Amino acid sequence: MTDADPSTILQGLRGSIDNIDAALIFLLAERFRCTKQVGVLKAKHGMPASDPAREEQQIARLMRLAEDADLDPAFAEKWFNFVVAEVIRHHRTAAAQPHD
Numbered sequence: 776m777t778d779a780d781p782s783t784i785l786q787g788l789r790g791s792i793d794n795i796d797a798a799l800i801f802l803l804a805e806r807f808r809c810t811k812q813v814g815v816l817k818a819k820h821g822m823p824a825s826d827p828a829r830e831e832q833q834i835a836r837l838m839r840l841a842e843d844a845d846l847d848p849a850f851a852e853k854w855f856n857f858v859v860a861e862v863i864r865h866h867r868t869a870a871a872q873p874h875d
């Protein structure tokens with residue numbers, strides 16, 4: 776990445792960024808597919824939408840992984856909390872639906 780034309784380098788990097796963003800969207804979609812099933816299961820069995828003890832374990836694990844990956848652990852925690860807030864919203868919606 777030395778003598779090449781900067782706009783060519785930028786184009787190459789943006790291609791990788793676009794691929795990574797696409798992978799993240801697919802991964803998030805798969806994660807929500809699973810959590811929505813968890814929401815239905817919880818609703819059917821009268822289980823609480825959130826599980827703070829489980830979340831604590833997940834945050835501790837993700838922060839360790841982030842450190843190993845040279846990613847800001849505080850960012851990893853913020854990302855997780857952002858995603859879980861949406862999951863809990865889905866769980867509450869599922870709990871409010873009629874279920875058998």
Ligand SMILES: C=C(O[C@@H]1C=C(C(=O)O)C=C[C@H]1O)C(=O)O
Pocket residue numbers: 810813824825826827829830833858859862863
């Ligand atoms: C998916 C669950 O429900 C909630 C959402 C979680 C998540 O998105 O990882 C974790 C714990 C719960 O607060 C679960 O209990 O496993």
